[in-house]
Amino acid sequence: MKHIAICTPEISYGDAVSNDVLGMLNTLDKQNLEVCIFAENIFVSDRTIKSIDCISNFIKDSEDVIIYHLSTGWYKGLDVLTSLNCKKIIKYHNITPPDYFYGFSQDHVETCKVGIEQLSIIANLDLEMYLSDSRFNMMGIISKGAKASKCFVVPPFNNIERLRNTRPDFGILNKYNDKKVNILSVGRVAPNKGFAELIDVFALYHRFFNKESRLIIAGNRNPWLSAYICYLEDRVRSLNLEDSIIFTDKINDEQLKSYYLVSRVFVLTSHHEGFCLPLIEAMSMKIPVIAYGSAAVPETVGNGGIIWEDLDINVIATTMNEIVTSKDAYFFLGEAGWREYRNNFTNKIVKEKFLSLIGKYL
Amino acid sequence: MDGSNDIKKYIEDLKKKIRKKAKAYSESKTDKNNVTDLPLSLKKNNIYDYLDLAEKNAKIGIGVPSFSNLSVPKRIIYRWITKFLFKVLKVITINQRQFNLSILDTFRMSIDDYNGLKLRFAESKTQFDTGIMEQKLRSKQQNLETCELRKTVDYLKYSLVQSEQRINSILEIIGKGAEKVSRNKLQNITAEINHNLDSFYVFLEDNLRGSRREIKKRLQIYLPIIKKANAGLKNSPILDIGCGRGEWLELLKDAGLNARGLDFNRVMIKICKEHGLDVVEGEVLSFLKGLPDNSLGAVTGFHFIEHFNFEFFIKLLEEILRVLKPAGLLIFETPNPGNILVGSCNFYVDPTHNKPLPGPLIKLVLESRGFSKVKIMPINPYRDDFKIKDDDSEISKRFNDHFYGPQDYAAVGYKI
Numbered sequence: 001m002k003h004i005a006i007c008t009p010e011i012s013y014g015d016a017v018s019n020d021v022l023g024m025l026n027t028l029d030k031q032n033l034e035v036c037i038f039a040e041n042i043f044v045s046d047r048t049i050k051s052i053d054c055i056s057n058f059i060k061d062s063e064d065v066i067i068y069h070l071s072t073g074w075y076k077g078l079d080v081l082t083s084l085n086c087k088k089i090i091k092y093h094n095i096t097p098p099d100y101f102y103g104f105s106q107d108h109v110e111t112c113k114v115g116i117e118q119l120s121i122i123a124n125l126d127l128e129m130y131l132s133d134s135r136f137n138m139m140g141i142i143s144k145g146a147k148a149s150k151c152f153v154v155p156p157f158n159n160i161e162r163l164r165n166t167r168p169d170f171g172i173l174n175k176y177n178d179k180k181v182n183i184l185s186v187g188r189v190a191p192n193k194g195f196a197e198l199i200d201v202f203a204l205y206h207r208f209f210n211k212e213s214r215l216i217i218a219g220n221r222n223p224w225l226s227a228y229i230c231y232l233e234d235r236v237r238s239l240n241l242e243d244s245i246i247f248t249d250k251i252n253d254e255q256l257k258s259y260y261l262v263s264r265v266f267v268l269t270s271h272h273e274g275f276c277l278p279l280i281e282a283m284s285m286k287i288p289v290i291a292y293g294s295a296a297v298p299e300t301v302g303n304g305g306i307i308w309e310d311l312d313i314n315v316i317a318t319t320m321n322e323i324v325t326s327k328d329a330y331f332f333l334g335e336a337g338w339r340e341y342r343n344n345f346t347n348k349i350v351k352e353k354f355l356s357l358i359g360k361y362l
Numbered sequence: 363m364d365g366s367n368d369i370k371k372y373i374e375d376l377k378k379k380i381r382k383k384a385k386a387y388s389e390s391k392t393d394k395n396n397v398t399d400l401p402l403s404l405k406k407n408n409i410y411d412y413l414d415l416a417e418k419n420a421k422i423g424i425g426v427p428s429f430s431n432l433s434v435p436k437r438i439i440y441r442w443i444t445k446f447l448f449k450v451l452k453v454i455t456i457n458q459r460q461f462n463l464s465i466l467d468t469f470r471m472s473i474d475d476y477n478g479l480k481l482r483f484a485e486s487k488t489q490f491d492t493g494i495m496e497q498k499l500r501s502k503q504q505n506l507e508t509c510e511l512r513k514t515v516d517y518l519k520y521s522l523v524q525s526e527q528r529i530n531s532i533l534e535i536i537g538k539g540a541e542k543v544s545r546n547k548l549q550n551i552t553a554e555i556n557h558n559l560d561s562f563y564v565f566l567e568d569n570l571r572g573s574r575r576e577i578k579k580r581l582q583i584y585l586p587i588i589k590k591a592n593a594g595l596k597n598s599p600i601l602d603i604g605c606g607r608g609e610w611l612e613l614l615k616d617a618g619l620n621a622r623g624l625d626f627n628r629v630m631i632k633i634c635k636e637h638g639l640d641v642v643e644g645e646v647l648s649f650l651k652g653l654p655d656n657s658l659g660a661v662t663g664f665h666f667i668e669h670f671n672f673e674f675f676i677k678l679l680e681e682i683l684r685v686l687k688p689a690g691l692l693i694f695e696t697p698n699p700g701n702i703l704v705g706s707c708n709f710y711v712d713p714t715h716n717k718p719l720p721g722p723l724i725k726l727v728l729e730s731r732g733f734s735k736v737k738i739m740p741i742n743p744y745r746d747d748f749k750i751k752d753d754d755s756e757i758s759k760r761f762n763d764h765f766y767g768p769q770d771y772a773a774v775g776y777k778i
Binding site for chain 1: 369370373376377380381384387388579582583586616617618739743749754
């Protein structure tokens with residue numbers, strides 16, 4: 001029986017790359033193949049998840065396959081990729097340019113630099129296939145040297161079906177389901193996510209359009225980026241919005257679902273996204289999406305929301321007001337987002353696309 | 363909303379409408395001078411554009427107009443006169459032009475310097491902010507440590523009060539003479555002796571088992587199993603026996619699941635209550651005997667079963683099987699003696715441990731007492747940096763497995 005190894009630096013519950021890895025595992029497991037995940041940092045207990053150090057006991061035949069998830073610099077992973085003799089497929093999830101982290105975290109700068117160096121090395125290894133989450137990512141890996149004929153786009157597997165069936169956290173529902181309008185943004189608190197601009201947008205909206213409003217920023221606060229977090233908190237303080245802007249820190253599925261349920265609009269002002277899973281989460285929950293069209297964002301949103309080519313805070317604040325005050329726009333955009341999700345990003349669609357592309361190696 | 367073209371058109375129309383409104387709002391805000399509230403970086407005018415324009419104007423006068431709308435003879439005469447006038451004027455204004463251009467250069471340099479300073483200021487501010495932040499973090503950490511110390515002092519006080527109570531009771535017996543003290547009181551005093559080690563065990567946990575956060579992180583792996591078994595709902599609550607400091611109960615509470623803890627250790631019970639958890643003080647067998655048949659969705663016990671002898675363990679399993687609902691879940695986590703370091707040394711670091719329990723034995727016992735789908739899940743291996751990495755030989759792999767493999771295992775089973 002053919003062996004398939006899915007390699008990733010870290011596996012845990014809740015992050016986008018791990019969702020993709022686990023989605024691939026479930027899909028391939030049903031194809032009568034011997035499939036295992038190999039990772040360096042393991043936070044999920046399962047017999048099919050093993051340490052990357054054991055991969056040489058599993059991949060023995062030249063017809064066996066490695067699916068390598070590329071999302072950051074990973075020395076051990078690169079060693080495995082270059083040393084084992086088998087079929088190799090890359091799944092590229094994008095690497096954030098280090099520039100965003102200068103002045104905030106030297107550690108992140110170095111990790112991203114290594115990631116980009118390794119991206120060039122891997123792109124030039126001329127492996128069997130290069131899959132990317134989005135066309136934006138695909139163009140990125142082609143520009144580093146991968147052959148265009150071997151590059152394809154497959155959206156990531158996601159946890160939306162699970163999220164839709166999850167029971168919400170009633171504590172959050174009770175707390176935030178009040179007369180205030182909740183504006184939501186989801187993503188880890190990092191400089192490339194453009195939260196400083198989001199705070200400005202909200203300040204404008206709050207001051208000129210709706211005093212009875214609240215901004216919820218739902219995402220993990222990394223202690224290594226505390227300089228950036230302090231910078232955001234200072235900004236919130238200087239705008240006198242401490243009571244109206246909420247940073248949730250790390251949350252579980254139940255809490256995430258509740259924040260989606262209590263929110264009226266989803267806003268994204270990120271400067272760099274390789275795919276952006278929260279966009280499709282919001283679309284699947286029928287929440288109108290407003291986003292700044294950077295990197296892969298226009299591709300992910302498609303016709304499912306409003307994309308602005310410039311990060312003009314006045315225009316974005318006005319858009320928020322339009323959606324909040326116009327029932328027609330609210331329902332239309334909610335429905336448009338749902339259609340976009342249903343037509344392009346359900347796990348069934350992802351699975352079909354994924355299998356049709358890698359089928360010849362199975 | 364019939365097709366994607368309709369959606370696209372609707373969105374485009376909406377964007378046009380919003381752009382118009384945004385412009386109107388922006389103008390009305392400018393009228394009220396409120397726009398100063400916006401961050402400076404968002405204002406579009408660039409000072410270098412103004413400087414370029416000024417430089418262009420300062421240089422005007424060098425070229426001669428073409429006079430293309432005039433007839434040829436007139437054009438020649440006019441151009442000749444203009445050239446002459448320019449030459450005269452150039453003599454007069456040459457210094458003025460040079461002055462203007464120098465002023466502009468000075469401006470440009472000052473602005474460059476200003477921007478350089480601004481940049482350096484921003485960098486220094488970031489460094490300063492980072493410094494402050496680090497200090498804040500350090501002081502937070504110190505506060506946490508102080509808080510932990512304060513808690514330890516609390517436990518010690520609690521333990522002291524308990525000891526005083528016991529000493530008073532004993533003094534009372536000595537004072538009255540043992541024969542005059544009631545039988546019940548004597549029994550209570552004897553029972554108190556069982557609580558002698560309560561504070562010591564908490565001290566041991568605090569120092570050896572790991573921080574609350576670490577333990578919570580480790581226990582997270584069980585949440586999916588609990589959810590899959592549909593345990594923790596209103597009609598299928600979870601009972602955690604030997605709940606200790608309540609890390610697992612807290613995880614369950616955070617996940618919105620119904621759970622109750624049971625522990626014999628009063629200090630542990632106090633800690634759990636301080637964390638707002640639902641806990642009961644009691645002895646496990648008597649507590650289980652008081653529960654009705656088929657009333658629990660799951661029973662869990664982390665680092666619990668290794669504290670008791672085999673006969674007790676069998677009785678415990680019988681009671682658990684009785685109180686679990688059909689398809690109810692049982693999870694026990696215990697040290698893995700398959701790991702040589704654990705089996706030979708680490709197990710005995712806790713003097714209240716009875717005997718190491720090998721995974722295959724526990725699997726057989728659970729199956730023999732009526733549990734189904736019993737699985738042994740090895741967990742918590744040593745960190746990679748402990749392992750020998752010299753070569754890929756079979757012997758180093760085996761060595762790593764035996765010495766640095768999983769330190770604990772979980773036994774998971776279901777009531778048929």
